[in-house]
Amino acid sequence: MTVGGLDSLLEDCTQCGLCREVCIVERLGAHSITSFLLGEDNYSSWLCSSCWRCQEVCPQGVDIHAIMVEKRREEDPPVAHEANLRRVLESGYALPIGKGINELRAIHGLDAVQLVPEKWVEILLRAQAGQELGG
Ligand code: SF4
Numbered sequence: 001m002t003v004g005g006l007d008s009l010l011e012d013c014t015q016c017g018l019c020r021e022v023c024i025v026e027r028l029g030a031h032s033i034t035s036f037l038l039g040e041d042n043y044s045s046w047l048c049s050s051c052w053r054c055q056e057v058c059p060q061g062v063d064i065h066a067i068m069v070e071k072r073r074e075e076d077p078p079v080a081h082e083a084n085l086r087r088v089l090e091s092g093y094a095l096p097i098g099k100g101i102n103e104l105r106a107i108h109g110l111d112a113v114q115l116v117p118e119k120w121v122e123i124l125l126r127a128q129a130g131q132e133l134g135g
């Protein structure tokens, strides 16, 4: 949690709506953190392309990124995000690295992708579980 928390981050927001006007997620018909800023309940802080157009247009200099991080602490991530996290923990990559990737790389003269060493995976899993590292 940032110093002062969500309330202090929201202090300067005048609910002008400019952030929502430029938001790509909103233009596609879904509802992002910008809807939360306008006081709506039907939104997901995980729906975002990280374009930061919202941040650029905000006349009040509201730290929308920090607000998004705070809200993500409260909201469960979508299933696809959880799958990506699991893959990062297992292999070091967010996207699946199958046999086909290395065959394609070989055609283009590139080295095979190396998966992370097992020991590193173990360290990450233990850190995620809040266990002591080392030893
Ligand atoms: S542009 Fe800034 S002030 Fe306007 S609603 Fe969005 S966060 Fe609030």
Ligand code: SF4
Residues within 6 Å of the ligand: 019, 022, 023, 024, 025, 026, 032, 033, 034, 047, 048, 049, 050, 051, 052, 053, 054, 055
């Ligand atoms: S950073 Fe996210 S919330 Fe902001 S305008 Fe881009 S898609 Fe919308």
